[in-house]
Amino acid sequence: MVLLAIVVTLAAGIPAVLAVDRTARGPLLAGLAYLYGSGIVYFTLLALTLLHVRWWMAAAVGALALVTIALVAVVAMRRRRARGETTIPLRRPAIRLTPLDLVSAFLIAAYARFALIARPWEWDFWAIWGWKGRQFLEAGGVAWKLLQQPWNDFAHPDYPLLAPLNYAFTAILHGSWDDRWMGAHSIAFGVAFWLIVRTLAEEETGRWLGSAVAMAAASFVATHYVGLAEGPLIACGGAGLLMLRRGLLRDDAIAFRHGAILMGLAASSKNEGEALLAAAVGALVLSGTFRRVVRLWPAVAIVAPWLVLRALYHLATDLATGPVSARAAARLAQPMVLWAALAERFGDGWLWLAIVVAFAVAPGRRRERFLAAAVAIQFVFYVGSYVVTPNDLFWHIATSWLRLTRQVLVPAMFAAAMLLARTFFRGDDSPHAEARPDL
Amino acid sequence: MTSRRIVCAIAFAALVIAAIDPALVTVAFTSPEALAAEFVRAADREWWPYYPRYIEAVRAATPPGSTIAIVVPPMRWDDGYSYAYYRASYLLAGRNVLPVVWRDDRVLIENVRAAQYVAVWRRPFPEEHLRVVFRGGGGVLLAR
Numbered sequence: 386m387v388l389l390a391i392v393v394t395l396a397a398g399i400p401a402v403l404a405v406d407r408t409a410r411g412p413l414l415a416g417l418a419y420l421y422g423s424g425i426v427y428f429t430l431l432a433l434t435l436l437h438v439r440w441w442m443a444a445a446v447g448a449l450a451l452v453t454i455a456l457v458a459v460v461a462m463r464r465r466r467a468r469g470e471t472t473i474p475l476r477r478p479a480i481r482l483t484p485l486d487l488v489s490a491f492l493i494a495a496y497a498r499f500a501l502i503a504r505p506w507e508w509d510f511w512a513i514w515g516w517k518g519r520q521f522l523e524a525g526g527v528a529w530k531l532l533q534q535p536w537n538d539f540a541h542p543d544y545p546l547l548a549p550l551n552y553a554f555t556a557i558l559h560g561s562w563d564d565r566w567m568g569a570h571s572i573a574f575g576v577a578f579w580l581i582v583r584t585l586a587e588e589e590t591g592r593w594l595g596s597a598v599a600m601a602a603a604s605f606v607a608t609h610y611v612g613l614a615e616g617p618l619i620a621c622g623g624a625g626l627l628m629l630r631r632g633l634l635r636d637d638a639i640a641f642r643h644g645a646i647l648m649g650l651a652a653s654s655k656n657e658g659e660a661l662l663a664a665a666v667g668a669l670v671l672s673g674t675f676r677r678v679v680r681l682w683p684a685v686a687i688v689a690p691w692l693v694l695r696a697l698y699h700l701a702t703d704l705a706t707g708p709v710s711a712r713a714a715a716r717l718a719q720p721m722v723l724w725a726a727l728a729e730r731f732g733d734g735w736l737w738l739a740i741v742v743a744f745a746v747a748p749g750r751r752r753e754r755f756l757a758a759a760v761a762i763q764f765v766f767y768v769g770s771y772v773v774t775p776n777d778l779f780w781h782i783a784t785s786w787l788r789l790t791r792q793v794l795v796p797a798m799f800a801a802a803m804l805l806a807r808t809f810f811r812g813d814d815s816p817h818a819e820a821r822p823d824l
Numbered sequence: 825m826t827s828r829r830i831v832c833a834i835a836f837a838a839l840v841i842a843a844i845d846p847a848l849v850t851v852a853f854t855s856p857e858a859l860a861a862e863f864v865r866a867a868d869r870e871w872w873p874y875y876p877r878y879i880e881a882v883r884a885a886t887p888p889g890s891t892i893a894i895v896v897p898p899m900r901w902d903d904g905y906s907y908a909y910y911r912a913s914y915l916l917a918g919r920n921v922l923p924v925v926w927r928d929d930r931v932l933i934e935n936v937r938a939a940q941y942v943a944v945w946r947r948p949f950p951e952e953h954l955r956v957v958f959r960g961g962g963g964v965l966l967a968r
Contacts, residue, residue, distance in 0.1 A: 488844075491852065492844065492845070492848050492849075494852070495848040495849065495851045495852035496848055496851075498851060498852065498856070498859075499848070499851045499859070502856065502859045502860050502863050502864075503860055503863040503864045503866070504864075504867070505867075506863050506864075506866035506867040507867075508867075508910075511867060511910070511911065511914040512910045512911075512913075512914065515914065516910075516913065516914045516917070519914065519917040520917045520918070522917070523888060523917045523918030524918070536921075536922060536923055537913070539906075539910055562917065597836075597840050598840075600840060600843075600844075601839060601840040601843035601844070602843070603844075604843055604844055604845035604848055605843070605845070609845075609847075735842045736839070736842040736843055738842075739835065739838050739839040739842045739843075740839065742835050742838070743832075743835050743836075743839060746828070746831050746832060746835055747832050747835070748828070798839065798843060801839055802836065802839055802840070805832045805833075805835050805836040805839065806836060808828070808829050808832040808833075809829065809832070809833065809836075
């Protein structure tokens with residue numbers, strides 16, 4: 386049944402992607418479609434709750450079908466309108482497989498084996514993300530009163546609901562809650578992200594280097610914390626940053642719009658996604674393209690409903706509870722304590738070192754300043770959360786630091802790999818090489 | 825090839841190799857039985873399989889919407905009560921699960937009084953004025 390939910394999500398996402406970019410095809414279309422589809426599922430179930438329609442199979446599937454049909458109509462209308470257009474460049478290469486893709490397939494298959502070996506076991510799955518999906522399923526909609534109960538603050542009521550509502554959708558199709566195969570969602574998000582990385586890498590550096598970059602990404606496109614909202618966050622946030630980068634480098638309005646939508650979906654997945662959206666805004670400003678900030682409006686429009694609902698229902702954020710400034714002052718008074726704790730728990734050290742070395746040795750660093758700035762700002766947000774955390778600092782760092790740094794590992798690695806790869810592969814570097822009309 | 829290109833080629837190769845997670849490679853070559861044995865019990869650790877099994881029995885014996893207080897041997901938050909409460913809250917979704925111990929280790933006797941059911945696992949509990957719904961799985965389910 387999880388497989389059916391993934392297929393339905395993918396199918397719902399295809400017209401949504403085509404409504405944004407009617408030239409999308411192949412692996413890029415598939416990857417984007419799953420991510421967009423997860424957003425459609427999220428908004429459909431949220432809308433049913435707001436309309437006081439109980440979640441039962443006919444209502445959920447019917448509403449999703451209506452949204453999909455509406456999107457298909459939009460695509461068809463745009464097609465008709467586009468017939469009069471004379472030139473629409475369609476330079477979007479398909480993946481040309483290499484033996485290195487077998488290594489990627491091997492790593493993804495190994496991850497799939499890991500994710501499906503048992504019911505999701507992570508504490509944060511059954512205490513937060515799965516807990517909400519299961520509770521909402523039982524309640525027939527988002528249970529606001531349950532989220533407001535002080536006894537349930539362990540479930541972080543303020544966290545966005547994209548992942549729980551996708552779990553609930555799977556359970557609605559199944560007719561009851563069964564978490565045995567819920568790990569498949571983590572795989573699906575990872576595969577979707579990998580397809581996007583693979584396509585973008587090949588487009589920019591060619592077949593072999595592109596497959597090498599995708600192979601490097603294969604271990605980290607999916608969350609190692611099975612069942613957590615890291616899955617959609619890594620995929621949507623990572624793909625969003627890569628699409629924004631492409632939009633900036635190629636002056637591609639459609640890629641930028643994909644990026645904005647994906648950043649909105651990342652912000653609908655986790656609070657760190659909201660921070661990542663802010664980091665992207667900061668990176669646009671720092672990289673001298675602040676006028677494009679306004680074009681991130683789709684991201685704000687996507688996350689806004691949740692922010693409004695969160696405020697309306699007074700769903701508190703734990704980081705903001707109690708004397709925030711006093712905690713921050715105390716921690717900042719001992720910066721070496723914080724630094725030592727972060728250094729002790731810093732993971733994937735060789736990989737981050739390789740990324741730093743790439744930026745140190747490769748020419749043309751300005752080209753990657755957007756991604757570098759976004760990742761750096763996000764790190765500042767991570768450290769900021771530790772500065773103000775009401776939890777024990779060492780416990781908080783020990784239980785989250787590696788997980789957080791992996792949220793932005795793929796975009797950081799992609800930027801580093803592109804810098805290095807471009808010393809052997811010189812693609813068309815003209816900013817308007819793929820400029821297309823804003824459809 | 826310039827020396828800078830050579831350095832970049834080496835750095836690219838190092839980046840790609842460093843990005844292959846050895847843990848995933850290990851997973852691929854570990855028997856599914858060994859992996860499953862570790863991860864099937866990972867959610868419940870030393871409480872597996874008896875506590876989740878008992879809570880599932882509580883679920884089967886209580887109607888949706890009922891209020892259930894959880895009483896277990898550790899009556900301190902960080903000594904295991906938090907796990908028992910959170911886990912029960914997940915497994916008993918659709919019921920209103922109440923803790924009887926809070927983060928400051930305060931006993932919330934008012935939650936015991938407010939509950940329609942008291943799920944008591946592996947510890948004695950006064951049963952006066954309460955009806956036994958079932959005994960088994962190392963615990964007893966009491967109802968008002």
